[in-house]
Amino acid sequence: MHIRDGILGPEVCVAAAVVSACAVAYSLRRLRVDLEDRAVPLTGMMAAIVFAAQMVNFPLLGLPVSGHLLGGVLAAVMLGPWAGCLAISLVLIVQAVLFSDGGLLSLGANVFNMGVVGAWGGHAVYAALRRCLGTSVTATVSSAAVAAWLSVLAAAALFCFEFGLSSHSSGFDPSGVFTLMVVYHALIGIGEALITGAVLAFVLSRRADLIPAPTPLPAVRAVGQFGTAGLVAALAVAALLAPFKSELPDGLDAVSQQLGFASLETERPPLLLDDYAIPLPVEAWWSVSLAGMLGTAIVFVGAVLLARAVRWNTTPLTLADNTDV
Amino acid sequence: MSDSCSPDAGATASDTSLCHGLPADAKLSLTLLVVVVSGLIPLEHWPAQGLLLVAVFMALSLAGVTVRYLARRLALFLPALFVFGLSIPVASAEGLAWNWTLSLWLRCTVSFLAGLWLIHVLPLRELLSVLRRWHCPVVLIAMIGFMYRYVFILWDELRRLRSARDARDFGGASTWREWTISAQLIGLLLLRAMERAERTHRAMLARGWDGSIRSLDDDR
Amino acid sequence: MTEPAILELRCLSFRYPNGRLALRDISCRVASRERVAVVGPSGAGKSTLLMHCNGLLPSPPVQQDGEAQVFVNGIAVTKPHLRETRRQVGFLFQDPDDQLFCPTVRDDVAFGPLNLGLDQHEVLARVERGLASVGMSGFTARNPAELSTGERKRVCLAGVFACEPSVLVLDEPTSNLDPRARRQLLTILRAFAGTLLVATHDLDFVIDLCDRVLVLDDGQVQADGPTERILSDPLIMDRHGLEVPWRLRGR
Structure with a gap:
């Protein structure tokens, strides 16, 4: 998920860094209003939680690799979009400068894709959905799961856009990278949605007071929130569309044939609707975006089912006693 | 699950070498400079990129980074980059794409190694x-x-x-x-x-x- | 009592937001330089009581009629006076990792003095003095994560001392300490000239350090008196889930 240095052109990195710096500065300003003197401990701790949680590996079905939580939506749901964006940015900064995980120059792009889109955009989707669905546990968990899936795909779309900008002068077609990124992130996104939903369900069962209910917003901000949510959803659909703009054969099929990744082919979850294109007698463009929406709907239904299925009433691991004695 | 519980933390205050003695600002600026220069070197000037790689290697050995450590980090880093770079020539059957992929691999490796040098010589206190x-x-x-x-x-x-x-x-x-x-x-x-x-x-x-x-x- | 109380609780009651009544009608006066231990079973309300002395609990300790319930040196511990009362009361938390949040020992010890608004020169002097008083002078540049539990506890204490409080409130100071670290802590606390309020399960520590004991159970003060008298009374001790320490048995 982290963009390494060297993949994007320096000019794109610098532009992304400027945008991200503005976003981080704005988050800092809003945060000091929202959390006051709790801003530093809560945000710093959330960043530490996300960093530590990224060390927990989740095996991908049948594949030899494993994924991990990205945490943008999780952090934003717990602490709001400003603290969420900052927490993810802190994780990325520390990973880049002190652990050489991610890139120095591409830090801005990473912060933008995962922090700004992941936390701000993810939170907008979550809050907009929750406004429509209500405040039940199921609504909270499934809204967050959908937001997580959409934010990951939106980040992939942005990466494709940034990569296209970086490489457009070199005179070749980057659709192979796009296909790889979208398929990979559709998978990662399902993982992200499942983990975010499950973790939130667990937290809700133990300390529901830690997850704030969305507050009523003035009309202008509510419109802004729905607008942001729409933008993220549009980006996610665009990600699903990106590979089909070219007339070339599906890059992933070619990659998997060449590298012998037969498992990738067979283990592809049914969500990725075979090659995204539903055989409908309409224009291909529409069928693909329909596939995207259907995919979103399936993730949503899955999230609702998951939220209902997962009930953490067993206590196999004991929580340390509260210290409020 | 056999996941490691913490990634490799970087420098500690007790390390000493020629590179550790540099001012902290110089360490950070130098690394950024290498990454930017590496990103700006055009495709056809790959020998220059190679020279940069050699320079970064020398800096790493001056800083006392062990080959074993480098090998371990590279073993985690290279496969993902390999698959990513390969998807370009596979999808666009032009000869140019292969050159581009090779230079991408080289460029990413240079930047990654420069990053490793930085985390090895810059402890948190200096960064702050x-x-x-x-x-x-x-x-x-x-x-x-x-x-x-x-x-x-x-x-x-x-x-x-x-x-x-x-x-x-x-x-x-x-x-x-x-x-x-x-x-x-x-x-x-x-x-x-x-x-x-x-x-x-x-x-x-x-x-x-x-x-x-x-x-x-x-x-x- | 003719002596002015440095710490006074007047009919203090407290209910947590979740509805649990933690403290009921607690009244007590602590004179200057007195060393008081608060003992009692787990869940008795010891930590809650201590946190009230520093105004650390969300709802301010105010009765319905608006009268303050906790006073430090005659000043009510309520929102407008928190700055002044926190300057006078230092608080040592149970887990040193909760208290040491800075990347270096020096930054952490300097945190309190900096918040007092002192100038840089004075802050550095206080850092030196604070670390010297707990025997940790050479550790300024160290990362707290590299230290042992006992060392971290002493750095926490240095951070509290650097604020130069007149009252020191300690929550379970000896938990997780090995015997040597415990002895070092005892020596440091004995050398402290101000008032002490210690909540602990370590009754031997109480015998060595304190001259007065409050037994707290079920949110109420059940007994209050000189250390040896209270701790050697099997009736009181058994009733409140405690045990007469070996050193005081058979007297």
Whole structure:
């Protein structure tokens, strides 16, 4: 998920860094209003939680690799979009400068894709959905799961856009990278949605007071929130569309044939609707975006089912006693 | 699950070498310079990129980074990059794309190695003082320090939670079960850490914290 | 009592937001330089009581009629006076990792003095003095994560001392300490000239350090008196889930 240095052109990195710096500065300003003197401990701790949680590996079905939580939506749901964006940015900064995980120059792009889109955009989707669905546990968990899936795909779309900008002068077609990124992130996104939903369900069962209910917003901000949510959803659909703009054969099929990744082919979850294109007698463009929406709907239904299925009433691991004695 | 519990932490205060003695600002600027230059070298000038790679290698050996460490980090880094780069020529059957992929691999490796040099020579304390001098917002610096302090504590906690889980789990877990257990692990970690954040906040209040950050001027 | 109380609780009651009544009608006066231990079973309300002395709990300790319930040196511990009362009361938390949040020992010890608004020179002097008084002078540049539990506890104490409080409130100071670290802590606390309020399960520590004991159970003060008299009374001790320490048996 982290963009390494060297993949994007320096000019794109610098532009992304400027945008991200503005976003981080704005988050800092809003945060000091929202959390006051709790801003530093809560945000710093959330960043530490996300960093530590990224060390927990989740095996991908049948594949030899494993994924991990990205945490943008999780952090934003717990602490709001400003603290969420900052927490993810802190994780990325520390990973880049002190652990050489991610890139120095591409830090801005990473912060933008995962922090700004992941936390701000993810939170907008979550809050907009929750406004429509209500405040039940199921609504909270499934809204967050959908937001997580959409934010990951939106980040992939942005990466494709940034990569296209970086490489457009070199005179070749980057659709192979796009296909790889979208398929990979559709998978990662399902993982992200499942983990975010499950973790939130667990937290809700133990300390529901830690997850704030969305507050009523003035009309202008509510419109802004729905607008942001729409933008993220549009980006996610665009990600699903990106590979089909070219007339070339599906890059992933070619990659998997060449590298012998037969498992990738067979283990592809049914969500990725075979090659995204539903055989409908309409224009291909529409069928693909329909596939995207259907995919979103399936993730949503899955999230609702998951939220209902997962009930953490067993206590196999004991929580340390509260210290409020 | 055989996941490691903490990534490789970078420099410690006790390291000494020619590179460690450089001013912290120079370390950070130099690394950024290498990364930018490497990104700006055009495709057809790959020998220049190669020279840069050699220079970074020399810097790494001057800083006392062991070959074993480099090999371990590269073994984790290269496969993903390899697959990523390969998807370009595979999809666009032009000869140019192969050149581009090769130069991409080279460029990413140079940047990655430069990053490894940086984490090896720049301890957190120096990083924070550089950020302070470069007028990074003080709140952000305080948050970075706070996060770095607690991330190791949380890793320890995660390790304890995991061994408690392993002690009760007698193998043969299905993927689904592994997922739910791992999610539960993260949930538990989150709850504990949030409770710790509340306690830390209280401890800060008890020493007069009011939300504004004051720090010592000098960086001895 | 003719002596002015440095710490006074007047009919203090407290209910947590979740509805649990933690403290009921607690009244007590602590004179200057007195060393008081608060003992009692787990869940008795010891930590809650201590946190009230520093105004650390969300709802301010105010009765319905608006009268303050906790006073430090005659000043009510309520929102407008928190700055002043926290300057006078230092608080040592149970887990040193909760208290040490800075990347270096020096930054952490300097945190309190900086928040007092002192100038840089004075802050550095206080850091030196604070670390010297707990025997940790050479550790300024160290990362707290590299220290042992006992060392971290002493750094926490240095951070509290650097604020130069007149009252020191300690929550379970000896938990997780090995015997040597415990002895070092005892020596440091004995040298402290101000008032002490210690909540602990370590009754031997109480015998060595304190001259007065409050027994707290079920949110109420059940007994209050000189250390040896209270701790050697099997009736009181058994009734409140405690045990007469070996050193005081058979007297």
